[in-house]
Amino acid sequence: MMMRNRRFFALLLAAGMAAAASGCENLRVDEVMSELVAADPQAGVQPQQSNAQGSTAEVDPEQAEAYVEDAASIYRTLNYKTEMLAGKYALAEADGASLPEEKVQAILAEQELVECPGQSEKVTALPYRIEAGVHSNITPLNYLDGYSWMQLYLLTESGEKVAQQAAYSVRGNKLTLHLVDSFEYNSTDESLTYALSDTTWVYEFGFEGNALTLSDGGKSVTLIPDDMKDGATPEVADANLAEGSAAFCGIETINLTADAQNVTVGGERYPVDAYEFAEDGCLRLFWNDADGKHSAQLVSFYLDDDGLILSDGNRIYNYSKRSYDLYEKEINANLRLSDAQRENLSAEELEALVAEVDELYADISAALQDAGVDAVVDPETGEVALGSGVLFDVDQSAVSDAGKDVLRKFLQVYTSVVLSEKYTGFVSEIEIQGHTDPTGTPEHNLALSQDRATRVKEFCFSPENGLTPEYTAKLASMLTSNGYAAEHPVFDENGEVDLDACRRVSFKFVVDVG
Numbered sequence: 001m002m003m004r005n006r007r008f009f010a011l012l013l014a015a016g017m018a019a020a021a022s023g024c025e026n027l028r029v030d031e032v033m034s035e036l037v038a039a040d041p042q043a044g045v046q047p048q049q050s051n052a053q054g055s056t057a058e059v060d061p062e063q064a065e066a067y068v069e070d071a072a073s074i075y076r077t078l079n080y081k082t083e084m085l086a087g088k089y090a091l092a093e094a095d096g097a098s099l100p101e102e103k104v105q106a107i108l109a110e111q112e113l114v115e116c117p118g119q120s121e122k123v124t125a126l127p128y129r130i131e132a133g134v135h136s137n138i139t140p141l142n143y144l145d146g147y148s149w150m151q152l153y154l155l156t157e158s159g160e161k162v163a164q165q166a167a168y169s170v171r172g173n174k175l176t177l178h179l180v181d182s183f184e185y186n187s188t189d190e191s192l193t194y195a196l197s198d199t200t201w202v203y204e205f206g207f208e209g210n211a212l213t214l215s216d217g218g219k220s221v222t223l224i225p226d227d228m229k230d231g232a233t234p235e236v237a238d239a240n241l242a243e244g245s246a247a248f249c250g251i252e253t254i255n256l257t258a259d260a261q262n263v264t265v266g267g268e269r270y271p272v273d274a275y276e277f278a279e280d281g282c283l284r285l286f287w288n289d290a291d292g293k294h295s296a297q298l299v300s301f302y303l304d305d306d307g308l309i310l311s312d313g314n315r316i317y318n319y320s321k322r323s324y325d326l327y328e329k330e331i332n333a334n335l336r337l338s339d340a341q342r343e344n345l346s347a348e349e350l351e352a353l354v355a356e357v358d359e360l361y362a363d364i365s366a367a368l369q370d371a372g373v374d375a376v377v378d379p380e381t382g383e384v385a386l387g388s389g390v391l392f393d394v395d396q397s398a399v400s401d402a403g404k405d406v407l408r409k410f411l412q413v414y415t416s417v418v419l420s421e422k423y424t425g426f427v428s429e430i431e432i433q434g435h436t437d438p439t440g441t442p443e444h445n446l447a448l449s450q451d452r453a454t455r456v457k458e459f460c461f462s463p464e465n466g467l468t469p470e471y472t473a474k475l476a477s478m479l480t481s482n483g484y485a486a487e488h489p490v491f492d493e494n495g496e497v498d499l500d501a502c503r504r505v506s507f508k509f510v511v512d513v514g
Contacts, residue, residue, distance in 0.1 A: 057274050059284050059297040065249050066296045066312040071281045074299045074313045075207040082148045082170045083242070083320045085205070086133030087304040089212050089223035090153075094129050097153055097161055103128075104159050111219055113157050116164060117181040117197035121156040123164070126203070126214055126221045129153035132168065133306035135322065140185040140192050141165060146433075146484035150177065167196065169442055169487075175214070176442055177201040200443060209281040210302060225302050233277055238322050239307035245318035248310060249294060254319050265289045277302065283310060333382030334511050345513075356426065357511060363417045371413045373406075376501075381488070383433070383506035386410060388452065391505060397451035399459055407459055408466040415471050418509055429510040431480045432457050437502035438486040450483025456505050457481040 061067040068074060090096075093103045113122035131137040132150040141149045150168040155161060166177035179201065183194030204215045213222045227234035236256040241247050253264035261272035270289040277283055283300035286293070298317075301309040307320040334357055345353070357379075364384060365377040376385045391403035399407065418427055434449030434456075457479050459465060465472060490501035 057276070057284065057286065059286075059295050061297075064295045064297060066298055068282055068297050068299050068311075068313060071299050072208065074311060075281065078299075078311060078313075079316075080170050080173065081309075081316065081318070082168070083133070083303070083306070083318060084301045084309055085130075085150070085168070085170060085175065085212070086136055086306040086320060087302060088129075088131050088136050088226040090129035090226060091221065092224055092229060094153075097129065097163070099128060099155075099161065101159075104155060104161075107155055108157070108159065111155075112217060115199070116154065116162075117179050117199050118164070119156065119162060121158060121160070123154040123156050123162065125201075125216050126219060127152040127154055128221065128223075130214075130223065133303055133320070134325070135305035136303065139165060141180070141183060141194065143192065144194075144482075146482070146487040152177070166201070173204055173206060175203045175205050177203070178442075178446070196446075207281060207301075209279050210277065210300075225304065227304060228277065228302065234302050234304075236302070236308050236319075239319040240321040240323060240325070242318040242321045246315050248296070248298070248312075248317040250289075251317075251319075254308060263287050263289070283308075333380060334509055335513060353511070353513065360417070360423060360426070360509075363422075364414065367413050367417050368410075371409065373410050373413055375410060376504075381506075382508045383504075384414065384508070385504040385506040387500070388436075388503040388505060389500070391456070392452060395448070397448060397455050399455050404459065404464060407456065408464065411460060412466050414507060415467060415475070419471055419474050426511060427478070427509045429480060430475070430478045431482060431508045431510065432460075433488075433506040433508060434481070434483040435488055435502060435504050435506065436486050437499040438489060438497060439499070442485060445485035446483055448483070449485050450481075452505055453481035453483050 059067060061069070091099070091103070093100055099107075107124060107128060111124040111126055114125045116123040130150055130152055132148065134142045137149055137151050139149055139151065141147070147167045148169065150166050152164045152166060153161060154164055165180040165183065167180070168175060168177050170176075177200065179197045179199045181195040181197035183192065185192045201216075206213050206215075208222075210228050211222050211224050213220050225234065235258065236254055239254040241252050250265045251263045252267070255262050256272065256275055261275065262269045263272060264270070268290070270287060273286040273288065273293075275283065275285045277300065281299055282297050284295075284297050286295045288294070298310040298312055303309065303320055307322070309320060310317040335353065361377060361379045368375050368377065368384075374387075374390070376383070378385065386406065390406050391399055393400055417423070418430070432453045434451070434453035436445040436449050438445075440448075460475055460479055461472060467475070486502065490498045490504075492498045492501075
């Protein structure tokens with residue numbers, strides 16, 4: 001069992017949770033919505049009606065920007081990403097977390113019962129409902145970097161309905177769940193304490209149209225997106241292109257709601273004339289932009305409050321970010337600002353804050369270079385990284401003698417900048433992060449990365465660290481350690497995973513803007 005305690009900015013957590021729960025991220029969208037332009041009658045496409053029920057217009061394969069003829073074959077062969085399982089899925093009979101009593105009894109009669117951490121009774125091996133994604137699964141756990149979280153709704157052997165959080169990952173058609181033993185957010189000391197249990201569940205999954213099937217031990221459940229039950233047409237609001245994703249036809253943002261149907265291309269909004277979420281899982285889309293009229297038929301993954309992912313069978317187009325998410329990322333990896341915090345900062349203050357972070361990175365980089373310390377400084381990810389190969393023996397977590405020499409020299413240089421009088425009061429936390437390459441099992445990698453981060457943290461407090469007692473005492477109130485396994489890979493210039501660079505221990509400072 002692994003315990004982690006992570007400090008947060010209380011304002012960020014409160015504002016972020018309230019925004020997600022109330023849907024206030026959409027307020028920004030409302031400010032920029034414009035009236036739809038009526039469709040050209042000669043185009044043969046009827047404009048989308050205000051009830052957002054979609055259109056039955058057919059996409060011409062010869063004229064379309066992309067055309068998926070057989071969605072089922074793409075669902076079978078697609079290289080799935082973790083984000084594709086975001087959203088809210090449930091049995092057709094489920095109404096939120098509720099189930100009719102006759103369905104409860106039917107599930108208990110057919111499903112195996114298994115042990116589950118934190119539950120006094122055994123539970124069903126398969127969920128009747130899942131929620132995943134930072135906006136669809138509202139939990140303080142989302143504020144932990146490096147993990148994706150899913151809430152499973154299960155039945156106990158006595159028929160009670162219970163919820164279970166789990167960190168999840170996807171590889172091929174396997175969904176791996178690391179069940180949470182417990183977690184608690186303490187608003188008094190602004191900390192989140194959680195424990196991952198030793199229990200891991202693995203499901204096989206597959207999509208048939210918009211339905212998701214989870215299988216385990218010969219048993220399976222088919223779950224349907226909440227907003228697509230009984231043939232309903234879902235609404236997609238403020239679905240922004242995720243960082244690193246290809247943009248389909250240059251589209252940056254997609255809005256498909258009862259009140260507004262438009263796409264953003266090159267920073268300009270353009271009307272959507274019609275759209276339809278078809279039963280086979282395809283999204284049919286007709287829109288206008290500066291280059292004229294367009295149409296497409298793409299495989300879709302409706303992510304509920306987390307947006308939309310599209311694929312033409314060759315590429316994946318990830319529109320799973322809200323404006324809020326992108327804004328936070330664009331500020332800086334080391335600055336965690338909520339909308340509420342930003343409103344209290346003038347443009348000049350924000351610019352000065354970002355400039356000071358940039359200057360701190362420049363000072364760290366120059367000091368390491370002058371001292372001949374081989375470390376990778378990456379302001380984009382917020383990391384100052386040391387290769388695991390210089391700190392540990394292969395597949396070991398104990399810091400080697402040579403690694404202690406490297407750490408000692410690094411700490412002397414790093415703290416001389418971060419803890420210097422120039423930056424006094426600027427840095428509130430330094431997180432030591434353990435990372436592995438994607439080879440090996442997720443369980444092994446997570447344990448190894450956490451153990452390595454912990455051992456480095458222990459060395460930072462030891463008499464061997466080469467620091468003055470004053471600096472050691474300062475570090476004691478600032479250092480945290482977390483293992484992230486292979487959740488944050490490093491890519492080479494060709495876009496391939498760089499295995500050597502993935503194996504690293506990083507120091508990441510956090511700036512307190514409270």
